[in-house]
Amino acid sequence: MFFHIVLERNMQLHPRYFGRNLRENLVSKLMKDVEGTCRGLFVIQVSLCVLWANIEPLLLLENRSTWFVVAITGIENIGKGLIRDGTGFVTFPVKYQCVVFRPFKGEILEAVVTMVNKMGFFAEAGPVQIFVSNHLIPDDMEFQSGDMPSYTTSDGSVKIQKDSEVRLKIIGTRVDATEIVCA
Amino acid sequence: MSGEEEEMLLSSNGDEFLKAKCLMNCEVALILEHKYEQLQQMSDDPMNQVSQVFEKSLQYVKRFSRYKNPDAVRQVREILSRYQLAEFELCVLGNLCPETVEEAIAMVPSIKTKGRAHDDEAIEKMLNDLSLIKKFE
Numbered sequence: 001m002f003f004h005i006v007l008e009r010n011m012q013l014h015p016r017y018f019g020r021n022l023r024e025n026l027v028s029k030l031m032k033d034v035e036g037t038c039r040g041l042f043v044i045q046v047s048l049c050v051l052w053a054n055i056e057p058l059l060l061l062e063n064r065s066t067w068f069v070v071a072i073t074g075i076e077n078i079g080k081g082l083i084r085d086g087t088g089f090v091t092f093p094v095k096y097q098c099v100v101f102r103p104f105k106g107e108i109l110e111a112v113v114t115m116v117n118k119m120g121f122f123a124e125a126g127p128v129q130i131f132v133s134n135h136l137i138p139d140d141m142e143f144q145s146g147d148m149p150s151y152t153t154s155d156g157s158v159k160i161q162k163d164s165e166v167r168l169k170i171i172g173t174r175v176d177a178t179e180i181v182c183a
Numbered sequence: 184m185s186g187e188e189e190e191m192l193l194s195s196n197g198d199e200f201l202k203a204k205c206l207m208n209c210e211v212a213l214i215l216e217h218k219y220e221q222l223q224q225m226s227d228d229p230m231n232q233v234s235q236v237f238e239k240s241l242q243y244v245k246r247f248s249r250y251k252n253p254d255a256v257r258q259v260r261e262i263l264s265r266y267q268l269a270e271f272e273l274c275v276l277g278n279l280c281p282e283t284v285e286e287a288i289a290m291v292p293s294i295k296t297k298g299r300a301h302d303d304e305a306i307e308k309m310l311n312d313l314s315l316i317k318k319f320e
Contacts, residue, residue, distance in 0.1 A: 001205055001206075001271070001274055001275070001278075002205065002206040002207075002208070002210075002211045002240075002244075002274075003203050003204060003205055003206060004203070004204045004205075004206055005203050005204070035233075035234050035236070035237065036233075036234025036235060036236035036237060037236075068236055068240075069236070070211075070215070070236055070237055070240045071214065071215060071218050071237055071240075073214060073218070099206065099211060099214060099215070099240075101236075101240060104271070107275065108275060108279065108290050109278070110247050110278070110279070112243075112246070124239065124243070125243060126236075126239055126240045126243040126244070127235075127236040127239050127240055165246075165247075167279070
């Protein structure tokens with residue numbers, strides 16, 4: 001889910017950027033440093049929901065505050081700069097508003113399937129990758145291999161393949177060390 | 184450059200997010216498109232300047248926005264705000280647009296917890312109002 005929040009960051013600026021364009025330089029450095037980053041990393045477990053049978057939620061393992069910064073929408077305040085001892089760099093505390101994406105346990109969201117294999121399928125929801133293991137896919141759906149691998153119901157009425165849109169429920173989160181992946 | 188710390192103004196245990204301002208996909212689409220246009224005016228090649236996160240988010244919200252028109256988006260938020268929902272609940276309903284009361288309760292079970300003033304009729308009225316906006320968008 002997307003949120004609009006206010007964050008604060010201490011930005012260090014080299015003296016070559018001082019002068020008339022100080023504020024602009026600070027803001028563009030902020031954007032370069034922050035937009036597109038993710039604070040903390042997490043793995044999320046999801047289950048297919050709503051249309052199919054109830055799946056018992058797993059225990060919540062950890063719930064750290066982690067999110068992706070999608071875009072900065074405005075600068076609220078830039079505080080007074082402090083010169084750092086010994087280097088000449090100046091640190092400015094900057095308060096800014098931004099759009100972040102943070103998935104939540106129990107949240108239901110829509111995603112696009114990117115890859116299907118016999119272990120399950122991968123999907124994407126905004127900046128976040130999701131993996132749904134075949135254990136969490138309803139029993140009446142079977143894996144069909146071929147040019148376009150998919151999970152299909154026995155009567156062929158529902159098919160999950162690349163580029164299908166699915167609704168997923170997030171049932172737990174875990175912190176991972178390398179990247180943001182949801183499962 | 185090392186030594187730059189980031190602190191969240193809200194507390195960092197995650198629960199505060201439940202009180203933070205949530206955005207529906209359609210609202211995020213308007214914000215990101217506006218930002219993209221600003222970048223287009225400033226340079227010839229905006230695609231190079233935006234991060235992959237931005238691009239993916241923009242594609243995602245455009246694909247999954249139920250309402251495209253800014254007035255419709257505003258109306259949706261206004262209507263849902265009349266029903267004493269938490270921000271989180273409002274956005275899930277606005278994003279997924281359930282058609283029946285059962286669907287809505289399945290998506291946001293918290294609207295039916297004890298002590299809240301949402302009976303089935305109120306929920307049905309809310310869903311009807313939402314679908315009207317879609318019809319006349």
